[in-house]
Amino acid sequence: MTGSSTALVTSSRAAGAMWAVPAVGNIDSYISAVNRLPMLTADEEVSLGRRLRDHAELDAARQLVMSHLRLVVSISRQYMGYGLPHADLIQEGNVGLMKAVKRFDPERGVRLVSFAMHWIKAEIHEFILKNWRLVKVATTKAQRKLFFNLRSLKRDARTLSPEAVSAIAQELDVRPQDVVEMETRMGGADLALDPVGEDGEDSYAPIAYLRAQHSEPLQVLEAREFDQLQGEGLQQALESLDERSRKIIESRWLRDEDEGGSRTLQDLADEYGVSAERIRQIEAKALKTMKAALAEYA
Helix, strand or coil: CCCCCEEEEECCCCCCCEEEEECCCCHHHHHHHHHCCCCCCHHHHHHHHHHHHHHCCHHHHHHHHHCCHHHHHHHHHHHHHHCCCHHHHHHHHHHHHHHHHHHCCHHHCCCHHHHHHHHHHHHHHHHHHHHCHHHHHCCCHHHHHHHHHHHHHCCCCCCCCHHHHHHHHHHHCCCHHHHHHHHHHHCCCCCCCCCCCCCCCCCCCHHHCCCCHHHCHHHHHHHHHHHHHHHHHHHHHHHCCCHHHHHHHHHHHCCCHHHCCCCCHHHHHHHHCCCHHHHHHHHHHHHHHHHHHHHHHC
């Protein structure tokens, strides 16, 4: 993050408002900065929680979030073994923290730190499940739970012995064959589609024998329909807009690189003498109208 000593960070997925967090140049500086932020006493936490709940006070929410940023850093370190950037894990954890602050009830007698841990971990788990290759084979809730538990219980990369499989299965209350299957998935390796050798020999990598989709009759028909939709359908959808909306859509989405590329909301706001938010609203309404026109055309 760049800018002054603080920056406003928006999260529509979480609290629906803007929070002030330290703006620094790298992850180490960020961690150092959040570790210097003061912690709240129990009384201060309750007071801020009531101000947020009763008056939707943004500053109260900001203080609750900032005082617990170090918790996110601490929890995110537990998930650095998945090969994902630490900064991304912290960012997702911060989203979970903001969700926790939004739902925090100061009258329950539970400190925010205990309540927020669930939301922070849940958000990081979801991020890992969406982005880490090996986790994508864990499709059910039970498999995902087994994945995270098995990864934390395995001490090294060696294959589990039958005794270890039985012990883990008993501890996690699952079948031994489930443990073996998940361990096999976790130990799977990526298979390159392109050949890696450069010795001139014939390649038998998967890319050499995969079917060419463009030659499939169904693919040909779909491509033809898509091209038609991109041409005639798009033109018809644009004609359903008023002149200003059409020009905004064309400027935002249909400008070629030799025309300068897409224009920003602020550029168009300056041109039309309105706010960037107003341009965004016009764009959203126009896209909705075009979507309906395209659906009717299809």
